Amino acid sequence: AQKVTQAQTEISVVEKEDVTLDCVYETRDTTYYLFWYKQPPSGELVFLIRRNSFDEQNEISGRYSWNFQKSTSSFNFTITASQVVDSAVYFCAPYYGNNRLAFGKGNQVVVIP
Amino acid sequence: ETGVTQTPRHLVMGMTNKKSLKCEQHLGHNAMYWYKQSAKKPLELMFVYNFKEQTENNSVPSRFSPECPNSSHLFLHLHTLQPEDSALYLCASSSTRGETQYFGPGTRLLVL
Numbered sequence: 001a002q003k004v005t006q007a008q009t010e011i012s013v014v015e016k017e018d019v020t021l022d023c024v025y026e027t028r029d030t031t032y033y034l035f036w037y038k039q040p041p042s043g044e045l046v047f048l049i050r051r052n053s054f055d056e057q058n059e060i061s062g063r064y065s066w067n068f069q070k071s072t073s074s075f076n077f078t079i080t081a082s083q084v085v086d087s088a089v090y091f092c093a094p095y096y097g098n099n100r101l102a103f104g105k106g107n108q109v110v111v112i113p
Numbered sequence: 114e115t116g117v118t119q120t121p122r123h124l125v126m127g128m129t130n131k132k133s134l135k136c137e138q139h140l141g142h143n144a145m146y147w148y149k150q151s152a153k154k155p156l157e158l159m160f161v162y163n164f165k166e167q168t169e170n171n172s173v174p175s176r177f178s179p180e181c182p183n184s185s186h187l188f189l190h191l192h193t194l195q196p197e198d199s200a201l202y203l204c205a206s207s208s209t210r211g212e213t214q215y216f217g218p219g220t221r222l223l224v225l
Binding site for chain 2: 033035037042043044045046047050091095097100101103104105106
């Protein structure tokens with residue numbers, strides 16, 4: 001199975017600080033998609049962002065930004081000026097084809113007011 | 114209703130009961146998925162349906178029986194479950210295979 005590593009189990013930040021979540025994945029594929037999802041305490045997985053493996057341009061969307069480095073198989077995600085509502089578990093999920101999103105174990109983010 | 118809905122949101126059942134989980138998507142998608150999320154484990158894909166046809170069964174025990182009567186509805190029939198089946202069951206849909214999956218709120222299942 002292709003592996004996804006989110007090394008930071010729990011991250012605590014004070015409100016308004018930035019938080020960066022690391023994701024490293026293994027793949028033998030040359031073309032794939034990368035996703036980040038957020039899971040608040042309610043349980044629903046909320047889609048945040050999607051990248052194609054052939055597009056390494058990094059972007060910013062509101063308070064979210066991401067850094068995709070294909071050469072190192074990393075897809076890091078940053079929340080700028082964190083808010084209490086950002087407290088959730090964040091999942092990195094590469095899609096390799098055949099219907100499979102490969103979820104990591106997730107990063108628990110706690111934003112302290 | 115919008116997005117992906119799931120009922121019930123919470124379910125407690127005994128090991129001899131039979132129950133069903135329901136998922137409905139209002140997004141016009143053609144692919145639907147069941148996932149299981151146990152405590153401290155990554156999400157596990159259980160079943161995939163594409164245009165009402167099952168395209169993947171990820172070695173799921175037969176006590177879980179999916180049904181997809183149309184592209185908008187997906188059921189998971191449960192019978193003679195075990196306590197270790199207690200988990201959050203998430204439904205998702207996507208326009209086609211490979212596209213972004215949108216998830217429902219999940220059903221928290223407790224098997225006693």
